[in-house]
Amino acid sequence: MLPMNVLDRQNAKRAAAAGAADVVAVVSDAGSEDVIRRVVQDLSISRAHVQPGNCDDAIRLLQQHERSPRQLIVDVSDSVLPVSDLMRLADVCDPSVRVVAIGTQNDVGLFRNLLGIGVQDYIVKPLTVELMRRALTATESVVQVRTGKIVSFVGARGGVGATTIAVSLARCLAGEKRRRVAYVDLDLHGGGANSMLGLSSNNGLIELLSMEQRPDEALFDRMFVTKGDRLHVLSAELAYGDDATLRDDALAQLVDMLKDRFHYVLFDVGERTGRLFEDALEASDLVYIVADRSVHAAYEAARLARFVKELPGERLLSMVLNNPLEPVKGRVAPADFEDAFGGVRLRELPHEPQPLAVAENLGEPIEGSKRRGFVEEIWRLANGITGESAVVAGTVVRPSNLIPTGVEGSDMLGTAANERGEYFFSA
Structure with missing residues (x-):
């Protein structure tokens, strides 16, 4: 030997x-x-x-x-x-x-x-x-049976931690799970994801959304800023007051290119209005609505859920209840959220401000010795997406649904993919 x-x-x-x-x-x-x-x-x-x-x-x-x-x-x-x-x-x-x-x-x-x-x-x-x-x-292709999955995060209101959760999930999927991940920050005037990852924007997202023709592979790859070997970030940082002129099918074309190259595409949906917002949610296989324990967040989360329900096609919808502020008496209880959403089970993340603040300011993951409940819940979210043993609450949203009723499954995206006849490899 x-x-x-x-x-x-x-x-x-x-x-x-x-x-x-x-x-x-x-x-x-x-x-x-x-x-x-x-x-x-x-x-x-x-x-x-x-x-x-x-x-x-x-x-x-x-x-x-x-x-x-x-x-x-x-x-x-x-x-x-x-x-x-x-x-x-x-x-x-x-x-x-x-x-x-x-x-x-x-x-x-x-x-x-x-x-x-x-x-x-x-x-x-x-x-x-x-x-x-x-x-x-062989020039003929087998049926397209495997493409990357689109996961969108949208906050019920500002400051609920949607970007923090999405970035943490992206780190987990690309790092511990070793999947190829594209993180797309749809705030064209500069979202928070780059700062949390210790990166700078190259305006690659605007470049891709503005292109009239589909870019070749080399040009497409240059539009990303990378964190490690498996996490690729698309973002923009337009000057305040500037607007981008985008084609009607700009995001749909981008989605097609991303799904061929990545296992998971995470959309950080910052603005809750506009064409990009609607197109991102419509293209999604899974939508996470992130709320905190406020009456306003509960109200807006319900509105978002109804909006997602009315979009064409089908997708999974899941609720994440975050605690960016210290829990005190008088805030909406998790059980009340569940009742308001027809009994859907929520994934609740704990209040851990100190390790999250340090990690965000340094642009690094939460320090290993300080990994407690928040990181454990992110791990469970990742397991639910990849189908690795954890149970995550969600529902398949079809036009006939009024409000999500909640279905537990060990692989939400896998379940939805099987219903559509999508599995693993593609040609």
């Missing part, structure tokens, strides 16, 4: 090579490697990476890089549950990656299941040059 430091160097070299590749193949036998290398050479694909391994190795490889390949070939020969393994793989690669699975099971049921989750093709070993070439050059 090779010494650990030699293995580490080998893994680092493989990861570096894969990070720059357009085609990545992780296969378990030398014969398959040879066939894929021949096809890559025949097709003059200059940026390709082929290595031995299985689905777990492919997952570890992709976890080390921000950029996913355009095409991925993965060997599921050794997988006991190949569909489940490929679902785990979907969590670490972009939604737009075209995936070709290879294996030893000549099973029609498996083939259909893999196509059902968005795998482009399944090839039974032994591989041939012609089959592999056909898979890599």
Whole structure:
């Protein structure tokens, strides 16, 4: 067995090579490697990476890089549950990656299941040059079955902490959960997200919303400011008094581009009026209304809920009750909020001003030793979105709903996606 430091160097070299590749193949036998290398050479694909391994190795490889390949070939020969393994793989690669699975099971049921989750093709070993070439050059696309999910945060009134919660969730999804996240601050005159993340705006959001034509990939990437390797921020900072002239379909086009590249797109909906506000909520898979324990916030939250209900399409709606001010007698009780919203269960965040104030001023996450109830609740929100064991209250909002009635589920976005026939990979 090779010494650990030699293995580490080998893994680092493989990861570096894969990070720059357009085609990545992780296969378990030398014969398959040879066939894929021949096809890559025949097709003059200059940026390709082929290595031995299985689905777990492919997952570890992709976890080390921000950029996913355009095409991925993965060997599921050794997988006991190949569909489940490929679902785990979907969590670490972009939604737009075209995936070709290879294996030893000549099973029609498996083939259909893999196509059902968005795998482009399944090839039974032994591989041939012609089959592999056909898979890599196929122009027809499978049905678009996996795209990133849009999550919007809107405050019932100013100062309830919607941006604080959204930024904390973005950090969790990109950091602990290792998902690719786009954070879009829709306050065109300068929202608070950049300050909380220790970043400066480059006005990339205005640039994208003002473009007449769809930008190429390189230009699109330059519009973001990044925090780490998986959190990408779009924002603007127009001068006060200036307005932006936007096309009617500007946000819809942006959403299409974002959903192809990110697992989650978080909209920080600052203003509660205007075209961007309406378009963002309409495009959302999940809307969080954030309120504090005031009568005014309860009233405005109810109005927002009715507005979301009246939008075309369907989406999930969830209420977050935040405590930015110290709880005192006379404020609206959580039980009264639940009654006002037809019994919907709320996610309540505790009052923890000191660690939040320090983190916000430093532009850093809450210090590890001070992580208590607030961070734990953010973790539960993240689990509810990704479907990892936590229960989060929400409801599917359809035009027939009057006010959300509350449905508990371990994966709100997953449940809604299944109802629409959307699953994991896309072509």
